[in-house]
Amino acid sequence: MTTHSHALSFAGFDTATIDIEHFISHGYVIVPNFLERQHCLDLYHYAVDLPPPAWQQAGIGRAENYTTNTAVRQDRIRWLNSDAPYENAYLQLMDQLRTLINRELFMGLFDYECHLAHYPPGAFYRKHLDAFKGRSNRILTTVFYLNPEWQEHDGGQLVIYGDRGQVLETVLPEAGKLVLFLSDVFVHEVLTGLRDRYSITGWYRLNASVSGIVDPTR
Numbered sequence: 001m002t003t004h005s006h007a008l009s010f011a012g013f014d015t016a017t018i019d020i021e022h023f024i025s026h027g028y029v030i031v032p033n034f035l036e037r038q039h040c041l042d043l044y045h046y047a048v049d050l051p052p053p054a055w056q057q058a059g060i061g062r063a064e065n066y067t068t069n070t071a072v073r074q075d076r077i078r079w080l081n082s083d084a085p086y087e088n089a090y091l092q093l094m095d096q097l098r099t100l101i102n103r104e105l106f107m108g109l110f111d112y113e114c115h116l117a118h119y120p121p122g123a124f125y126r127k128h129l130d131a132f133k134g135r136s137n138r139i140l141t142t143v144f145y146l147n148p149e150w151q152e153h154d155g156g157q158l159v160i161y162g163d164r165g166q167v168l169e170t171v172l173p174e175a176g177k178l179v180l181f182l183s184d185v186f187v188h189e190v191l192t193g194l195r196d197r198y199s200i201t202g203w204y205r206l207n208a209s210v211s212g213i214v215d216p217t218r
């Protein structure tokens with residue numbers, strides 16, 4: 001399959017092209033500068049300027065298994081909501097991407113949920129999978145980074161591991177970068193960062209009633 005020109009747009013501007021071939025052969029893909037710099041900065045300032053009550057402590061697990069365990073993850077999150085115009089722009093973009101992936105890869109992605117995440121200095125998220133085979137309807141993880149001028153010495157890298165525990169990728173959380181990976185395949189972690197780190201993490205899901213698995217939204 002050769003598909004290299006995809007028209008996705010955010011606020012009327014084309015995004016960078018996603019290397020679908022790489023995704024097919026590796027199960028993940030990293031897209032630098034997915035959005036225009038100005039749009040990244042706008043999203044970044046939107047996140048930075050949100051008042052403290054807009055955030056909640058992130059939890060682990062879902063529904064009745066939900067706990068907040070700060071030994072595992074220390075970020076604060078905010079679920080995106082289509083009623084907030086700025087958040088809706090991002091949700092619209094990711095819905096375009098959902099349609100594109102379904103068209104190109106027949107993945108049958110049904111919906112999408114995502115949250116802003118803020119890791120204060122010193123925060124991390126230990127090794128984990130976002131979904132367990134056959135136990136969740138989360139199929140495909142997306143992470144979009146908002147941090148301008150992020151340097152290696154700022155830490156906070158996303159490390160993606162292979163099936164033998166080897167490091168596949170060490171990703172700087174730089175503004176504009178989008179990472180896609182199969183949710184139940186790749187163990188990953190967020191290393192301790194020294195700066196405030198902002199991102200939007202999301203999951204494409206199968207229709208729970210189709211997959212027959214109970215996995216309520218948050």
Ligand SMILES: O=C(O)CCC(=O)C(=O)O
Pocket residue numbers: 117125130143157158173188189190199201
């Ligand atoms: O922010 C990142 O780089 C990854 C976050 C993550 O793994 C998660 O929220 O499940």
Ligand SMILES: [Fe+2]
Pocket residue numbers: 128129130188
């Ligand atoms: Fe994760």
